[in-house]
Amino acid sequence: MATNLTIRPIETKKDRKAFVDLPFRLYADDPNWVPPLKGEALGLITPEKNGWYSHAKVQLFLAEEAGKVVGRISAHIDTLALTMPAGQGFGPGVGQWGLMDAEREDVFVALIAAAESWLRAQGMTRALGPISQSIWEEPGLLVSGFDHPPTIMMGHAKPEYRGWIERAGYAVAKELMTYDLDIRKEFPPIVKRIIKSGENNPRIVVREVDKRKFEEEAAIILSILNDAWSDNWGFVPLTPPEIKDVGVKLKPIVFNDLIRIAEVDGRPVAFMITLPDLNEAIKPLNGNLLPFGWARLLWWLRKPKVRTMRVPLMGVVKELQSSRLASQLAFMMIDIIKRACVEHYGATRSEIGWILEDNQGMRSIAETIGSSVNKVYLIYQRTL
The missing domain is CATH 3.40.630.30 (Gcn5-related N-acetyltransferase (GNAT))
Structure with missing residues (x-):
């Protein structure tokens, strides 16, 4: 030393x-x-x-x-x-x-x-x-x-x-x-059947968020998130000051067609957030918005064209998590957003996660749609 x-x-x-x-x-x-x-x-x-x-x-x-x-x-x-x-x-x-x-x-x-x-x-x-x-x-x-x-x-x-x-x-x-998914590929037949069944169910509505009602929509998502994730390892509820700061940070890359809320009988019970991979835009800037980086970034944000999308968060209320409806809602949201990613943003792949190793429900959904693990992260512990 x-x-x-x-x-x-x-x-x-x-x-x-x-x-x-x-x-x-x-x-x-x-x-x-x-x-x-x-x-x-x-x-x-x-x-x-x-x-x-x-x-x-x-x-x-x-x-x-x-x-x-x-x-x-x-x-x-x-x-x-x-x-x-x-x-x-x-x-x-x-x-x-x-x-x-x-x-x-x-x-x-x-x-x-x-x-x-x-x-x-x-x-x-x-x-x-x-x-x-x-x-x-x-x-x-x-x-x-x-x-x-x-x-x-x-x-x-x-x-x-x-x-x-x-x-x-x-x-x-x-x-x-995290899981990598080629979003240009069709889903397996069984997943298509599950999605079609959901589309024919009049009780289910999967809607876009309305960015003009940002705070209202964020409150709905937060309510589902805090319920859906509350039993997960490492869960800590998000607080109003954090939500405010995250909102300011992420609002420029929030697009209505990439964030969905699923309702059953008019009640919001699930959500999925997808974000264009901002890293693709900021990597060439080497950390600096000046002298011209800010203009490049603003131009990109007007209508991002990206290779990769990231799904950082999705959740279903706890009371539905052990039901077939939970996976059906997840598949429906994934399918709708996947099509928007390809058609409107030119994306070819999506990264899903992070997902806990023992979250078998989410891992099963990721694997059923044809995605595979692309990155692994470890959290360590030690007695002091």
């Missing part, structure tokens, strides 16, 4: 900029890393710009050597996560770390030690990571699927990080995966 390596908590705006800038150097030669917009990355770690901080405690650390930043990490505690059932992954005494990058393993060892020390001082007894920073943002370490870029709001990492984390004494807590 280098004797002149120092780990310190960040204190200034300059430190935050250095925190954001480090990955641009470490991943400069990685063709599959997508440089985030620096303004967005700074907003993520700025309390005034991230609603998640309304229920979180955070300490960011920088590793420096000979005046050069060589690593970074975030230690954080989601106070809402502390109130969740322990059997669902979080619960009392569980802190997290994330936003981890380092030049070498000895740098990582020093960073994780600093993060763990801070968590212990806050009374935490177990650490989960990487979670960067909310479970709703970029959870997990990429361990499979390094050969193609991540989609919007999914993470990338260096392959060696897995060994560093495991040699530091961490064991796998949960596996997350």
